[in-house]
Amino acid sequence: MAKVTPPKITEFNLLPGEVIADKYEIVSFLGGGWEGEVYKIRELVTNIDRTAKLFYPKRNLNNRTITQYAKKLHRLQNCDIIIHYHTTETLIFNGVPITVLISEYVEGELLSDHIKKHRGKKLPTFQAVHLLHALATGISSVHQAGEYHGDLHDNNIIVQRLGLTYQLKLLDLYHHGRTTRENRDNDVCEMIGVFYEALGGQKAYSGHSKVIKNICCGLKRSLINKKFRRAIDLCDHLESLDWSSL
Ligand SMILES: Nc1ncnc2c1ncn2[C@@H]1O[C@H](COP(=O)(O)OP(=O)(O)O)[C@@H](O)[C@H]1O
Ligand SMILES: [Mg+2]
Known part of the structure; x- marks a missing residue:
């Protein structure tokens, strides 16, 4: 079987004001590393702030990384010290579907x-x-x-x-x-x-x-x-x- 090569995306570089998944506006860039980039976002309907973690496709083959992370957070939903998982969304970036993990935004x-x-x-x-x-x-x-x-x-x-x-x-x-x-x-x-x-x-x-x-x-x-x-x-x-x- 032919090996599936993940699309080469090495940065998202989303800008404040951009709308993702038709639902959230980018507020600011929070950090980035080996796995992807993290943004503070605002839900358009409610004005509630959240966090979006976008994984580079090569770090999230078949959505494995994001699924493991989401499940881990979900299992720990009753632990006060762990951030709360909300949902996943998909955005199309340069024609490539990117799954995004949405969690609570922590002030501090x-x-x-x-x-x-x-x-x-x-x-x-x-x-x-x-x-x-x-x-x-x-x-x-x-x-x-x-x-x-x-x-x-x-x-x-x-x-x-x-x-x-x-x-x-x-x-x-x-x-x-x-x-x-x-x-x-x-x-x-x-x-x-x-x-x-x-x-x-x-x-x-x-x-x-x-x-x-x-x-x-x-x-x-x-x-x-x-x-x-x-x-x-x-x-x-x-x-x-x-x-x-x-
Ligand atoms: N839920 C959150 N609330 C507030 N800030 C966050 C949240 N998640 C991530 N950040 C900020 O974004 C940075 C990068 O997020 P992280 O999940 O650690 O990604 P990385 O894989 O790049 O280390 C963190 O060091 C923190 O400053
Ligand atoms: Mg980190």
């Missing part, structure tokens, strides 16, 4: 931007511990729902509100196959990686307290996964910390 700021605003481009320790606790609580609910995130880093985390504690939303879940112990362990390591980077990364590591180093375990995966077998173990550990030792 990217964790990477939030961290940069702080002195020395790193979070104070208390704040970082609260961040990790919010993350571990949310990921624990994702694991309890039988899923995993698969790509946790500071550009896939939106800080929705910072009150006494952090309120976060996670996006851009990655499908590495079915949920396994390894996938869950990887989430735990990535959460600690986010914490480590939020505290200034390698440059600041030697100056941290023992309590912080006990959590980061020098970023050694085997040590992290032995100490925190589940995300909830990380929550328990943080809840039992002696604040005076931070």
Whole structure:
């Protein structure tokens, strides 16, 4: 059978004001990467803001990527920390049908931007511990729902509100196959990686307290996964910390 070559589209470059799928107006470009491009859009009838993720055809053969992402989001619809999936739409781009994933639009700021605003481009320790606790609580609910995130880093985390504690939303879940112990362990390591980077990364590591180093375990995966077998173990550990030792 002849091999199907996906159409070569390497950018969409949609402009504010353009209408897609006869339903939504492009408000602004939010980001783009290896998989495709993400836009803030406004539903014409309701004026409600949403997010549209457009995948490049070669990253979404037979709609496989978009289907896996949508199903993952749908299974996690009761997890507060995960963005809500709405629907898919099709738009014709240069004569090629492109399936678009529509999800809620999350107000807030990217964790990477939030961290940069702080002195020395790193979070104070208390704040970082609260961040990790919010993350571990949310990921624990994702694991309890039988899923995993698969790509946790500071550009896939939106800080929705910072009150006494952090309120976060996670996006851009990655499908590495079915949920396994390894996938869950990887989430735990990535959460600690986010914490480590939020505290200034390698440059600041030697100056941290023992309590912080006990959590980061020098970023050694085997040590992290032995100490925190589940995300909830990380929550328990943080809840039992002696604040005076931070
Ligand atoms: N639901 C959303 N609400 C608000 N901003 C979003 C949303 N989804 C994505 N973004 C923004 O778009 C960027 C890229 O989206 P993402 O799904 O992470 O795509 P990529 O595959 O390019 O990393 C994110 O880092 C974030 O800034
Ligand atoms: Mg991303």
